[in-house]
Amino acid sequence: MDNPGTLILIMAMAALAPLLTASASRLLSVPVVIFEILLGILVGPDVLGLAHHDQVIDALSDLGLSMLIFLAGYEIRFGDVGVPVLRRAGGAWLISLALGLGVSLAINSGDLARSLVIGTALTSTALGAVLPILRDSGRLEGRFGAVVTGFCAVGEFGPIIAMALLFSGRSPGVASVVLVLFALVTAGAVWWASRPRPPWFGRIVAATLHSSAQFAVRFVMLLLAAMLGLSELFGLDTLLGAFAAGLLTRLVLTGSVPESSEVILSKVEAIGFGFLVPFFYVVTGIDFDLKALLDGGRALALLPVFLLLFVLVRGGPVWLLAPRDLSSGAERGALALYAATCLPLVVAITTIGLDEKAISTGEGAALVGAAMVSVLVFPLVAPWLLARREGPGAGAGGARADRGGEAW
Template sequence: MDVILQIILLLICAKLFGELVERMGYPALIGEIAAGILLGPSLLGWVTTNETIEVFADIGIIALLFVSGAEMNLKSFLERRNVAVTTAVAGVIVPFAGGILLGYLLNFSQAETLFLAIALSITSIGVSVRILVDYKQLNTVLGTAIVSAAVLDDIIGIFLLGILSAVAMQGTTLAGGSLSAGILIGIAFLVVFVLIAPRVLRWLFDLARKTETHEMVYSVAIILALASAWLSHTAGLHYSIGAFVAGLILGDQIRRDRPLFDSLMDFGFGFFVTLFFASVGLLFSFTWETFLSPYIIPIIVVAIGGKIIGGYIGSFHFLTKAEALLVGLGMTPRGEIALVVAKVALVGGVIGSALFSAVTVMVIATIIFTPLLMKHGFAWAKIAEKESP
């Protein structure tokens, strides 16, 4: 089928399913993922992942994180740095330890156990942000804590991916030089970007406002988002990191221009972000035999439980118990980076197809379960708040 027609079908189905799910009181992303599952290789087989859809999906995650960064208050974000650090660290250590224990119990090899621990440790910032946007919680204390922790979690995940890549290339012996170089490059990029980017990005943005072309500011905002994402990716980090930081830096200027902010929201959520979540559903390409794997249920349980416990432990000193639980729930979804980790491990011969399939099912399951759990978590938190003295 022609790729344009595939995109049309995917977009129509994703928007319709998203609307139906929202009317039921749940985030639209569940319906968008369901559209991908329906049209993808698992069921109808009308749409398959291809290079064009993957590029649009990448732009979707860039747009989502850039707009989300612009929507947040930089001062509030920085004020939450303590809870962000402790939550990110605990949110990695607990599921990592759970993965090590589970790998031992399932008699995995050392390399397979390391892979599982890494895959369980990584939060999807894109999914977490979309859930908070849908529930209108992005700018709350809770939302800021989740997003700031998820950003650090993503960075830690990239470094863990570097470890796994070294294992894939060198067997069970870590390639210390290449791994250290990758980590140093990533850290150097973040330091330089945070020091230089605010002045440069704001100068370019102000320059765009002085032009005669009325849509120039809109174009420059998109260009800066894409350029920051590309620089981040070039430095070995995920696209989302650069896009989010750029949005955070330009947030004050963008929020003051409401038509611009609304246009960027439409640019992202009207097309690209929808395709990103629909493309997640396209990955669900398994037979019923896949679900007979003895690995799937234990991996999903440890994936969800590890993040909830880690997020709670990391944040309960700074927030209420109800908020700390919601932070743990918000850290639960895995996404694009976990899938990259799985692909690296599979191609490098670290894992087999059975474990790869089980982890991919886990990723999709956590993306679907998290908004459902958070819906009930928000309801419980409101009840707990009313009952508190």
């Protein structure tokens, strides 16, 4: 490792972030990811200049992003979401994609490469950031949590598919064929994951659950590595493999060892949220081009524009196509704000755009900066809207927990 001090510094910032979150909670509920990114900016080259990149840092950061998407894929319970909600979510995302590309082409004078990057980024949702916030607030269970999960899942999965089609370097036809082949292989993996596991599987899981062998955790890591390798083999973005691995892991664990699945997940989350995911966010802050954002007037002016476009392009169609039983404006508004919350995929898409020289560093900083503000602001405003709807007597789960059995 070329920079052992940077590794120690990143982990120190990751450990400091929850402490700052707890201190700030007396005044304002700030997601821990915001402090992770801000601390990364602080130690990065544009402020203190203490942190420096090497291959180990980059590899751990990439693993952190993959783990974040993996955990988001695991959280999705399609049986709870329901086909009608997914159909509406898919329609809303397609409208967002059309709007995003149209707006981007208009403001970029028909520059196709730049418009593809910005337009796709405008359609993304940070499912991995939204779900922990919903879980911590007690709103993940029940009807509202299922609807948010469905719309946010499509907002995460859709841009990953778009990235595979638009940014692979292949022609659209060839990219589509490759994507279909990957889908067929994944479908075969889903069929395998849905089959009952042999008796020895459950016995080994139970016998090693609290021992140094940890077979279940190693098996989950094997699934993740296999799907990452498969996506790399097909020349697709590894985030697609990470998302698919999360879905497969839920099928395997809930179908084979349901009594131990929550314990296993807690161990995997400890690896993810305790190490790899905060590592990714701190490195995101280190990579953030603060000078490009502050030195150029255009870049700084673009930040509020992109923030508004996240609401209009991503949140607008979600508000329009929200399920009919979410009849109040507060519920629809909260759903739209959660869906417009974005960051990880914006970082990934922006990185691709910068590597391909499709966007400038200032535009990239404005996009990531607007995404950071969305993670800070939108999840704070959404619960406030719901609290007004539910009234002062509602608990953490509010009225949503009582509506879990409503018709879809």
